[in-house]
Amino acid sequence: xxxxxxxxxxxxxxxxxxxxxxxxxxxxxxxxxxxxxxxxxxxxxxxxxxxxxxxxxxxxxxxxxxxxxxxxxxxxxxxxxxxxxxxxxxxxxxxxxxxxxxxxxxxxxxxxx
Amino acid sequence: xxxxxxxxxxxxxxxxxxxxxxxxxxxxxxxxxxxxxxxxxxxxxxxxxxxxxxxxxxxxxxxxxxxxxxxxxxxxxxxxxxxxxxxxxxxxxxxxxxxxxxxxxxxxxxxxxx
Numbered sequence: 001x002x003x004x005x006x007x008x009x010x011x012x013x014x015x016x017x018x019x020x021x022x023x024x025x026x027x028x029x030x031x032x033x034x035x036x037x038x039x040x041x042x043x044x045x046x047x048x049x050x051x052x053x054x055x056x057x058x059x060x061x062x063x064x065x066x067x068x069x070x071x072x073x074x075x076x077x078x079x080x081x082x083x084x085x086x087x088x089x090x091x092x093x094x095x096x097x098x099x100x101x102x103x104x105x106x107x108x109x110x111x112x113x
Numbered sequence: 114x115x116x117x118x119x120x121x122x123x124x125x126x127x128x129x130x131x132x133x134x135x136x137x138x139x140x141x142x143x144x145x146x147x148x149x150x151x152x153x154x155x156x157x158x159x160x161x162x163x164x165x166x167x168x169x170x171x172x173x174x175x176x177x178x179x180x181x182x183x184x185x186x187x188x189x190x191x192x193x194x195x196x197x198x199x200x201x202x203x204x205x206x207x208x209x210x211x212x213x214x215x216x217x218x219x220x221x222x223x224x225x226x227x
Contacts, residue, residue: 004155034215043117043203043218044156051213090155099144099212100169101205103155 002027004093006104013081014112021076021107023091032094033074034101035065037087044090050074061085081111115140117206117219125225126194134189134222138206144168145187146216147179150201162187163209191224199226 003026013019025031032051036044048059055067065076074091091104118137126132138145144163148156158171162181181187185206191198201223205216 032213036215036218041220041223043119043220044205046215046217049213049215092155094212098169099146099161099207099209099216100158100171101146101148101156101216102158105153105155 002093002095002102004091004102004104006089006091006107008107009105010108010110012110012112015083016080019078019081019085019109019111021089021091021109023074023076023104025072025074025091025093027093027095029095033065033067034092034094035059035063035074035076036090036092038090038106039087047076047089081109083111083113085109086111117204117217119202119204119219119222121222122220123223123225125227127227128194128196130194131190131192132194132224134191134202134204134224135186136189136204136206136219137186138204139217142206142208142217143185144207144209145181145185146205146207147187147189148203148205149173150203150221152200156203159189194226196226199224 005024034049035047050057050067058064090106092101120135146161147159150156160170165181176192178190201221203221204219207216
């Protein structure tokens, strides 16, 4: 069965420091991987995706993610965190034969001034 | 270019009632997926509509049903509401066959069951 794990319920980081939000996945074959962000009382906003090619993917708002096939991970990163980055982050996988997204449980990112 | 729009934004119902939620997809998209996001959890896939037919379904009971109209908009219906149906219901749109492209989400309908 396909699944996504986000092992940290919350990540705290000081403004200006680098941040990492972890994600691991389990899926047969090669996956399509996505990161979404959710602000309070809002839907999900797309940040970035991995389809194929370069393992380091760059996305919106300065975020990037590193795909590691051997570790089945797709960690979200940002070199310098902003207070405005504080939100709920979801990792998701989509099977290449379907259009269904499978989400992790989410990680709340708190960036402190 | 309008994104995904959902209505209403909030809804309060009582147990046993029925509810209909609505979604208009992003311009150019022809596929609509519905997700349920319970408090503190990630979104769970309910079903997907394309060409006015249900194409895929997640692990949800038959109380959850849907419809897609010729203009690609969609409705989610839930019958015999239970307290556990309280959640944020998200609609996402996409273009059929473009699985390497992200789904676009609306802001959701928050359903509260009393």
